[in-house]
Amino acid sequence: MSVDNTPVLTPDAPAAAPPPVTAFHFALRPDGVGVITLDVPGEKMNTLKSEFAEQLAQVLKQAQAQPGLVGLVIFSGKPDSFIAGADISMIAACHSAGEASRLAKKGQMAMAQIAGFPVPVAAAINGACLGGGLELALACHYRVCSLEEKTVLGLPEVQLGLLPGSGGTQRLPRLVGVGQALEMILTGRHLRARQALKIGLVDEAVPRAILLESAAALVKRGWRSSRPLPWQARLMGGPLGKTLLFSLVRKKTLAKTHGNYPAPERVLEVVRKGLDEGSSSGYAAEARAFGELAMTPESAALRSLFFASTALKKAPGSAAEPANVARVGVLGGGLMGGGIACVTATRAGLPVRLKDISQAGIGHALRTTWETLGKQVARKRITAARRSRQMQLITGTTTYQGFGQVDLVIEAVFEDLALKQQMVAEVEQHAAPHTIFASNTSSLPIAQIAAQAQRPQQVIGLHYFSPVDKMPLVEVIPHAGTDARTLATTVRLAQQQGKTAIVVADRAGFYVNRILAPYINEAARCLLEGEPIDHIDRALVKFGFPVGPIRLLDEVGIDVGTKIIPVLVRELGPRFAAPEAFDAVLKDGRKGRKNRSGFYLYPARGKADKPDPSLYALLGVTPRAALTDAQLAERCVMMMLNEAVRCLDEQVIRSARDGDIGAVFGIGFPPFLGGPFRYLDRLGAAEAVNRLRALEGRYGERFAPCGRLVSMAEAQQPFYPAEP
Known part of the structure; x- marks a missing residue:
């Protein structure tokens, strides 16, 4: 028999308040293992928010009340990420170092509840486990991660002018050794599953299909004695070795930062404090340093770049609906053409038809992609089988055979106006009527390249920077006659290639x-x-x-x-x-x-x-x-x-934001200054x-x-x- 518990409302009865939306959900398995699933409503990825501290406390209390509970597993309800980090907008809402420090202390207390839970807790990690997400995993007694390519672990706070504020500076050194911990925190480097396993950051790395069961098996075994720290910690050699290690790391760090970034110095100070005076002093120093760093102009500038680049990765080029691009053509197999073909195939996952005047040029472009992928295979980021599949996406020709099926052609030939106009004419002759022509020119006006085109509305500039696989920026340059759909389609392709695209005017030098x-x-x-x-x-x-x-x-x-x-x-x-x-x-x-x-x-x-x-x-x-x-x-x-x-x-640029991103991502304007316009505002x-x-x-x-x-x-x- 079913019971309808829906309340009956009368005109005089106020509506019941909706239940609070929670990101944490608890379920007890028959084997006594509790599973806490984190699934932030309405978000593609999980990010930690201040209000989650109370929700976490409640779900832990609920779990602890279960009779027969033998262990806990913290799991993500998102298919491709564990926890991508903390919501950075929380920092922007702080108006003083004290407020930001209290935010850090709140995070520390939440992690302490996990660390102090009376039965073993394991984090089952699939996808991104970064920043506050890794700090949560560090607070667990065990960590198991999947072998998926998307699984990465790291503490990238230094890239925002901050340091880990929820216990990461204290727990990580004790888990993986001081040298490895400092390298991770000071660089913000992401580790893949096997790398994390090798240094002891995770206890197991398993196929995704058995991730949850592996984590459950770990907690059912009960408590284990801690493993000895890796060689980095064992060879620290007492006070003298510790002093030498920190001195060498500080010297190496200053050689890179030239003292322009305050966060690395504070990281060294806080980690050392915890080692010398104990965790309690270390946590207090961490929260204090987090609050002070959050108020620095360097952190504000770096966070502004983060928000700007995130917005640009999603921003449409125009109000028009972009056309579907199923195949891409590339003209020219040189350094730029080879790089463009590589990112189109390996990041956008699109088939590429590459044309060059010689087989040698085609071979050079294919070699570029093979060598780029080879580095990823050597670092175990991808398998040799995946490299073979991605290589199959690029085919070459010395004619226009196959160009009738491409939706967008990127031209990367020599900087010669007559040659580029010839390329436009040949593409219009051999490609489909809807095909877009995008010129990778660094100096020639797009309007002149399109001057003799039959369909000038489908001609646009797409300026990459060398080396293409490493430089994050691309300039998208519509001329006066480029239509809105061509612009929208080109911007979306650049985003699929993993680029941050800024739209700039067709003026000399662009931006x-x-x-x-x-x-x-x-x-x-x-x-x-x-x-x-x-x-x-x-x-x-x-x-x-x-x-x-x-x-x-x-x-x-x-x-x-x-x-x-x-x-x-x-x-x-x-x-x-x-x-x-x-x-x-x-x-x-x-x-x-x-x-x-x-x-x-x-x-x-x-x-x-x-x-x-x-x-x-x-x-x-x-x-x-x-x-x-x-x-x-x-x-x-x-x-x-x-x-x-x-x-x-x-x-020439649409906004100060675009100008800052263009300068930082295109020519390396100092990120800690936020770009030319942020720096001008500071001056x-x-x-x-x-x-x-x-x-x-x-x-x-x-x-x-x-x-x-x-x-x-x-x-x-x-x-x-x-x-x-």
Whole structure:
């Protein structure tokens, strides 16, 4: 007999309050193992929220009340993730270090409830187990993970200018050893299942089909004595060994961060505190450091980049519905074409038809993908069988055979306008009427590439950065006649390739190269004034760039890097002109790393870290450092900032957000500064104008602040609205 418990409402009776929505659900199995399933309603992935602490306490209380309970398994109700981390928006809601510290303490207390549970608790991990998710798993007595490719474990908080705040800095060193724990926390590196098993982070790594049963079997065995710590901990050698380890790690960390990121120093401090004074002191130090780091401008900048890139990965290119892309064509098997074919097949999972003028070009492109996948096989990220399946997605031809079935063609041939126009004509002849033509050009106007097209509305720019498989950014460039559906379709393909796409206007240099050119030109002028090559590069690396401007020119190719300059000068004026003396470098046949002749020496063995002294004689320069690191950085960076504001004013970029992402992801603008516009807001527009005018007075009108920046300074207006 069924009973209807639905309450009967009368006009005078108030409606019953709906039951609270909970993310945790408990079920007791016949064998006495309780299963707590975490399934955040309405979300694709589980993320931990502040209110979950009370829900977790309630479900643990419910479990503990069960007679005959022998153990607990914490499991995810999401098919492809365990817990992707904590909800970062909780930090944005904190207005003081104290508030953020209390948030951390709340997380610590929740994890302590798991760690102190009276029967064994195991985490059954499938998919992403990151940040707060791994801290929850660390609080469990056992961890079992699946061997799925999507299963990764890590503590990436340092990448947001933070440290693990729910006990991770204390539990991880005691589980895997101090050296391994510091490496994980300081880099934010993700570990695959077998890597995690090897270092003792998990107890078992099993096929997904038996994950839950394996975790249940572990807790049914009861308590076990802890395994000895790995060799990293055993060889610490007492106080002297500990001091040496932390000293070496600190030195290595500072060599990478140059002191620009406060989080790594605090990680070392907090981990050391816990080891020296015990867990209680360590947890207190962790919560305090978490709160203080959350209020730093570096963390705010890094979190803004996280939110911006997350939004852009989902943002549509236009309001139109994108067309379905089932097959992609690529023209050109060189470095760029091979890289584009690789990410299309391996990340988007789409069949690629590659055309080159020779079999050698096709072979080069296939080799690019084979070598890229080979590294993943060697690291056990994918199987050899999967590599074979992905390789089968790429086929090659020296004709247009098969192009009648492709929905979008990406052209990656030489930067020659006539050649690219020829490619458009040939694709329109051999492909389907709906096929989109996307040009991977770094400098040529898209409107000119489309000028002779029969279907110019289906021509668009798609500018990748080298190396394609590593650089996260792509610029999508519609010309005035590109239709909305072409734009939407191209942006979605870029997202499927794993790229962060920004839509930019069809203007000379687009966005990234336009702001890069004056930066490198200014470095060139500093060199011609006598500043040593390595001094210039060190100054900008110290400022926060991954490589200096002179070395960057060597890496991308001096001939390639300077090719865009005439285009910029013709379209935008003489402020983009490179110093005439620099022509001697190209005339001397120097192209940089690719022909082992550039600004640096390229020995047969070892790193190319010494400038070529013959370069100074070629330029008629006697090297002598006259400017400080800060002065060198200011000259180069202020040129970039001024140009970025012009791009925003001219609507080359859609927003300050897109400008920041483009600079950070495209040329390595220091992430801890958040991008050109976040950095300008930190300086204040008035201060930026003052600095530019001082430089203008000393070095010339190229430093004159643009009108948009001056007007913002006068109005005391920021690029980003103040957060409430």
